[in-house]
Amino acid sequence: MRNTILSVLLLITILFGVLVYFIPQLGTIILLAISSILTIIAIFDSLQTKHSLLRSFPLVARLRWLFEDEREKIQQYFIEDNLNGTPINREKRSLVYQRSKLQKETIPFGTQHNVYAKGYEFVKHSLFPKDHHQIKGEKVVFGSDKCAQKYTSSIINISAMSFGSLSKNAIMALNQGAKMDGFAHNTGEGGISPYHLQGGDLIFQVGTGYFGAGKSVDGKRVFDDAIFKQNAIRPEVKMIEIKFSQGAKPGHGGILPAKKNTPEIAAIRKVTVGTQVDSPPSHSAFSNYQEMITFIQKVRDLSEGKPVGIKLCVGNNQEIEDMIKAFAEANNYPDFIAVDGGEGGTGAAPLEFTNYIGTPLIDGLVFINKLLMQYKLKEQVKIIASGKAIDAFDIVKYLALGADAIGMARSFMLSLGCIQARECNLDTCPVGVATQDEDLVEALVVEKKNVRVKNYHSKTVAAVKEMVAAMGLDSIATLKANQIFRRKKENEVVSLEEVYYSK
């Protein structure tokens, strides 16, 4: 094959050479130049020793690489239908774009979902639907009896994404959007940057790297009371979230790729610029349940009584039960538990962690909810659920299964103009959302995107109210698992109460 390709290219080059000799016109000269360059590349390919495919198929193999590299884009632009795109399908992506831009939200002709397929889910409507303008329960109060400054939040808030994983313009637009519609913006584990301080409510996340809450001592990241307190008592900070794990990489710790570790981000996190920053997999501030409870109370005291929660993806069930039991026995507990599903998003994670570690959201959410009920902590400890919540049905379902509020990360990225290019780990995000490349970041105009963040939030809350009204309920807070249904087999539909709670 190699010889055939080289011979054909050589023949073409010789042919053009002869033509140029007898008919020296510009077009023929250009063709001679192109064929000569291709021939030289082909000879180089066949002589190099690094890639066997190129040695066997000089030049031609380069086409395969081109298609391989661009395969996902070709798939997304030309092949994907409304329901099969991953991780977030086109139908849901389009919904976010439409809600963010206040465009039409209706679809014509009927559902594209197979309503007879196993796993199809739906809610049952009432013969007497309510007026959706009158639906209550769009706010939830966080703060147990241990906490002095309760916080009333929206049922939908922006889940953790740091300045570092996202650009400064993305962070500003998210925070300004949160301010416009009165909901909360989680800082992510990278600390609080000036871009977070646009007037929107903040949930200050404390990860295992203690960025904005600690320092390095002998190469180890440790919590520091004074550094934490300085940030925690800011008026914008309404709640604190201690991160144990996230669903996309539980047991791993955060990763900031070297390319995204700019001088500004390094200064905020107090790390070496241009290096990959790997947060430790676990906290150095505590190592057992009793120390954990003491730490939660210390954080609450340092923040002058603000609600303090923990974020985790459910892993070892026995450990989680032991933890909740320890909370009950100590009569001290976090004010909320943010349960993240194994299907959750990330800026950068190892493939095995993303694909094979971590309990999916619904299983984790139900497990935690049952434990809180069993140990009589449900009144004190709220649950925030996160994991691919995008449309009102996702939200209604998670609330019905036991969540009090929903954290959403990727859908808010979509509201900023994310096109699911899946390059967050490369610093090449083409729409300036998940990159630190100055030129790309400039493309995201904060004054336009902040309104889209606001619109997406308000339209989604409104859509939740419309669903709840159609179900004949008066309040979002009264949603229950027996109101959501799933097709178990062709002729059998069961409620999620039966699936998850009656065992």
Ligand SMILES: Cc1cc2nc3c(=O)[nH]c(=O)nc-3n(C[C@H](O)[C@H](O)[C@H](O)COP(=O)(O)O)c2cc1C
């Ligand atoms: C770009 C990006 C950055 C993230 N950074 C953090 C982080 O700093 N801390 C954290 O706990 N979770 C982080 N997450 C996880 C989200 O907060 C959320 O738990 C997860 O993506 C599930 O929500 P979603 O399905 O709505 O995206 C990140 C997710 C994304 C997509």
